[in-house]
Amino acid sequence: MAIILITGANGQLGSELKSISKNFYGYDFIFTDIDELDITDPVQTSEFIKKNEPGWIVNCAAYNGVDKAETEPDKALLINSAAVLNISESIKGSACRFIHVSTDYVFSGNASVPYDENAIPDPQTSYGRSKLAGEKAAMLHNYTMVIRTAWLYSSHGSNFLKTILLKAKENDSLRVVFDQIGTPTWAADLGGAIMNIISSVIRNQVAFNAGIYHYTNEGVCSWYDFATAIVEEAGLKCKVNPILSGEFRSAAKRPSYSVLDKSKIKENYNLEIPHWRSSLKKCLEQMK
Numbered sequence: 001m002a003i004i005l006i007t008g009a010n011g012q013l014g015s016e017l018k019s020i021s022k023n024f025y026g027y028d029f030i031f032t033d034i035d036e037l038d039i040t041d042p043v044q045t046s047e048f049i050k051k052n053e054p055g056w057i058v059n060c061a062a063y064n065g066v067d068k069a070e071t072e073p074d075k076a077l078l079i080n081s082a083a084v085l086n087i088s089e090s091i092k093g094s095a096c097r098f099i100h101v102s103t104d105y106v107f108s109g110n111a112s113v114p115y116d117e118n119a120i121p122d123p124q125t126s127y128g129r130s131k132l133a134g135e136k137a138a139m140l141h142n143y144t145m146v147i148r149t150a151w152l153y154s155s156h157g158s159n160f161l162k163t164i165l166l167k168a169k170e171n172d173s174l175r176v177v178f179d180q181i182g183t184p185t186w187a188a189d190l191g192g193a194i195m196n197i198i199s200s201v202i203r204n205q206v207a208f209n210a211g212i213y214h215y216t217n218e219g220v221c222s223w224y225d226f227a228t229a230i231v232e233e234a235g236l237k238c239k240v241n242p243i244l245s246g247e248f249r250s251a252a253k254r255p256s257y258s259v260l261d262k263s264k265i266k267e268n269y270n271l272e273i274p275h276w277r278s279s280l281k282k283c284l285e286q287m288k
């Protein structure tokens, strides 16, 4: 039976993987978060992996405080990079498949066409630099897929969707930036794609191809468009007003354009990716 270890399992993506795992029979899932397995501890990580012998590891653990990382870069590097090295060191020389999740923030955001996997990373923030270092640490293992994603949201944890829902209920109007373009990604879709990849490889329907991949929902929008859609789909009355990034102060610079080209993951693993707007609708229905 395939043993699949999920780290950081109490977060957005890990929680969705927990729900999805109920539809996958014949796999032995081990869900861990920091209390069961602190991946920043090299000894604990190595011993846990040796004891459980997973055939697959999906690392959902991360330090995601984009602004906070500007004042605590060492903590971001510890969780997003050193801890990833602990995992790849622990599976060195084995055939364990490693799926590590990364971010659009590894790019500068100065492009005007979607970033493919060959685009040169140029992170502009502490968070982005820590995630890029994590990608390199993950790729030290021979059987690693790094999946970069963006604008992740779900019913779990804190994210843009939940912030807008809360603020739109409390206010008559909101101001949201319209000059940052990307693609929202429902964590349930990313979790579903990861499980499809794992099960297709296990059933020999596709070959496991190590490397970097991009996954977001389909489509493109600004944070303003996303907020407007959230308010509309939730049937709220709040007015959303577009503002420029310069009018919204934040410690870390956000990319102006971070649309990811998903052709490679779709072709390699026969994935169909839903449009962000239809996934938003589904997520809101589930949250009712």
Ligand SMILES: NC(=O)c1ccc[n+]([C@@H]2O[C@H](COP(=O)([O-])OP(=O)(O)OC[C@H]3O[C@@H](n4cnc5c(N)ncnc54)[C@H](OP(=O)(O)O)[C@@H]3O)[C@@H](O)[C@H]2O)c1
Residues within 6 Å of the ligand: 007, 008, 009, 010, 011, 012, 013, 014, 032, 033, 034, 037, 038, 039, 040, 059, 060, 061, 062, 063, 064, 079, 083, 101, 102, 103, 104, 131, 149, 150, 151, 152, 153, 157, 187
């Ligand atoms: N969220 C986004 O918008 C976004 C965008 C692009 C890429 N990503 C990437 O997508 C992946 C999944 O993100 P997510 O939003 O699901 O993350 P999340 O909700 O922040 O979940 C991360 C989980 O990892 C846990 N964790 C932190 N340190 C740990 C440690 N040392 N050992 C084990 N677990 C630890 C966290 O616990 P605590 O909560 O207690 O810290 C949390 O439960 C991450 O790699 C992230 O960088 C996210």
